[in-house]
Amino acid sequence: MTKPTRESAPRTAPVATTLKVVSDPPRKPRGKAGARTHAAPPKVGRRRYENLDRSIRAKNAEMTNGMSFFASQAAWTDWSKHLAMAPGRQQELAEHAADNLRKMWLGMMGLRGGFDARPGDSRFAHTGWDSPPFSFWKQSYLAVEDWWEAATTEVRGMRHKSSERVAFQSRQMLDAFSPSNYPLTNPEVIAKTLETGGKNLLAGARSFAEDVAQEVSGEKPPMPEGFEVGGNIACTPGEVVFRNDLMELIQYTPTTKTVQAEPILIVPAWIMKYYILDLSPHNSMIRFLVSQGFTVFTISWVNPDASYAEYGLDDYRRLGVMAALDAVSTIVPGRQVHACGYCLGGTMLAIAAATMARNGDDRLATVTLLAAQTDFTEAGEMMMFLDESQIAYLEDMMWDQGYLDQDQMAGAFRALRAEELIWSKNVRRYLLGEQEDVFDIKVWNADATRMPYRMHSEYLRGLFLENRLTGGRFAVEGRPVALSDIKAPFFVVGTEKDHIAPWKSVYKIRLFNDAEQTFVLTVGGHNSGVVSEPGHRGRSFRIGTREPDAFYQDPDTWLAGADSRDGSWWLAWADFLRAKGTGQAMSPPAMGAPDEGLKPLCAAPGSYVYQR
Known part of the structure; x- marks a missing residue:
């Protein structure tokens, strides 16, 4: 459900981006050299045949969940x-x-x-x-x-x-035939059935019927009882101070009498909702930063539908990162900005920072990348899915729908850990009759988003498949950008058990940029390692700083020399941000800049976060 807002903005049409998704291959003349050739058939006519082929592939892709x-x-x-x-x-x-x-x-x-x-x-x-x-x-x-x-x-x-x-596929088949999946060959299920008189199977049958009904209806499951976006999750007080087609910019209410002069702008991934960084009050990174005396802004991305099909990567840079940075600079004028990007948001922030450096825009005080890759040659298990055939299948499915549906995307992630996330989960739910524990990060994980066709195609081709960014072939506004142009200090975080952005892949930013870099390796996975609040039991991290223009150190050598520290890396990050700012304290800025057309539009968490 989308909550009403006080003011809405007109939709702006996306501009053409630098990465072309689908192009017609050049036509070669037939016959011997110098011989007269037939004129090429009209392009419109050829596209009719191509669209027929794409429609067939799209339907096949729907049946295989996008697998070629x-x-x-x-x-x-x-x-x-x-x-x-x-x-x-x-x-x-x-x-x-x-x-x-x-x-x-x-x-x-x-x-x-x-x-x-x-x-x-x-x-x-x-x-x-x-x-x-x-x-x-x-x-x-x-x-x-x-x-x-x-x-x-x-x-x-x-x-x-x-x-x-x-x-991978042999593991998938073996996982499906594991004796643990079947009631008559699983001793735990048999023991549970005898103990409860079969009540576990009845409870499992009810759960199965509910899940099937929901799958057939296509309805999204409601927010679990006891959780409310804007209530006890995504609940840090603030105001939406800017909105356009792709994002809302939230400015958070200060809780300290003075704040650091340099504000923080957070660029989350648009694959999921932003509030992984603003979960419950006790583990909200945003609330922590506010309590440390920082003025914090974050982007809340729209959940796109088919009307966003032609929005590309550069639209997310222009209408997302740069529009947000312009608004922050208006609200806190004359100050550099600490920019932080998470996952795909970090990749986009790196592209935006490289473009800014090329264009002489020095508004960034620091660049923080959280579990974000810039080089994709060792991008983990997701790479096994990606080649020309696979991407063509995904493209045609997205072309037909206008987007990649959240369920289709989530299916690929679940397949990577099918033993745990599919089969063992089904055994617990349908055979043992157990209900899953519900907690904030699981609620967030179920609140997925869609991906626009053009953007996701450009992302998969330009970054994952062709690795253009570190190859010097990623063009913004017609000219390539280079990570080596960025001079702002980096704070880079990798997580030990990351299946999406392996830490050694995140670490590779050191090969492509010679600015000062502080690298942190923390326990946990892609999400749990980032949500690592002070006081969280069992948390530890390793940290090291490379001075500008120092020699490269490979990740294994770095790991061997980096001592483990108990506690949360958030505190080390806050110290880094203070040290790289001017150190000046000032009164908190006003919420928005009404005189500059940036008046508060609605209370945080805004309206886009409710789109399903």
């Missing part, structure tokens, strides 16, 4: 052909199978030398798995799983991406 059958087939063909020509590897795998058979029988008889589940795999934690016949199913499954892991390692000569895809 051709990319999958090519990977298995590459693997099987190379394996067929490798008798040494075949012999090795035959011996591996024989050894696994021996280990399997040892495990079934309860002797040492059998298979144990991998660390972190909780599917076989119940003690019933150690007794027959469940021990037989467990050992058989783990033996097959181990063999396939060995079989799908790269064969000399095959494409690395093919090996990753075959390994």
Whole structure:
């Protein structure tokens, strides 16, 4: 539900961006050199045929949740052909199978030398798995799983991406056939059923019926009871002081008598809602910064529908980062700004900062990147999905819809950890009859957004597939930009268990920029590592600063020399921001700048955050 606002802004049309998504290939004349050729058919006519093909691919992509059958087939063909020509590897795998058979029988008889589940795999934690016949199913499954892991390692000569895809898809198939997924082969489910008289299965059946009904209706689930956006999450007081088609800019109410002279502008990712950085009062990064005496602004992105199909990456830079920075500079004039970008917002901030540096715009005091990549050559597990065939499938699906739906996007992330996020979750919910614990970060995670067709295509092609930014081929306003032009100090945060932006990939900013850089590696994952408030038990981090123009240090060497510190990295970041500012204290600025046309429009968290 969208809450009414006091004032709305007219929609501005997007401008053409520098990354072209779909282009017609040049037509080559037919026949021998010098021979007369037929005129090319009209472009409009050719596009009619192309649109027919794209429509068919789009429907196929909907059935496969955006996964390209051709990319999958090519990977298995590459693997099987190379394996067929490798008798040494075949012999090795035959011996591996024989050894696994021996280990399997040892495990079934309860002797040492059998298979144990991998660390972190909780599917076989119940003690019933150690007794027959469940021990037989467990050992058989783990033996097959181990063999396939060995079989799908790269064969000399095959494409690395093919090996990753075959390994991934074999894991998906094995996860589906795990004996833990079925009530008659799972001792924990049987014990629970006997204990409750079958009530667990009845509760699971109700949950299953509810989920199916919701899936068929297409309705988004309501906000869980006990959570309210603007109530107990996304609840830091403030005002929306600027709005356009793509974002609302929120200025937060000060809580200290004086503030640092330099304000902070936060650029969150538009893949999800901004309030991952403003969760509950006790773990809100925004509330923490305000309490530390900073004037804080954040962008709240629109949740685009099909009418935003032609909005591209450069629209997010212009109408997002730069429009917000202009507003902040109007409200707090004459001061540099600490800019902070999270995930994709950090990538966009880096592009904007490089463009500003090229154009002589020195308004940035510092640049903070939170779990944000600038180089995509080692961009983690998501890279296995991306090649020309796969992106074409996604593009055609988005072209047909106008956007990438949040469920389609979430499905890819869940597939990366299907064992935990799909199968084990289904067992707990449908077979054990358990209801999931609901907490703020899980509520936020379910409140997903859509991605405009053009923007997401440019992002996947220009950054993930072609790595243009660090390759010197990413053009803004017709000219390439370079990260090396940025002279502002960097504060860069990576998280140890990040499946989306692996920390070593985030660390690579050091290869492309020689300004002062402070790098932090914190425990946790892509979201939990960033939401790391002071007082959170079990939190620790490593930190180190590289002076300007210092020699490069590889991530493993850096890690070996960086001592671990207990506590939250937020405190170190606040100290960094103070040290890199002027250190001047001033009275808090007014909310907005009414005389400059930036009057408060509505209370935080604004209206865009309610769009579903």
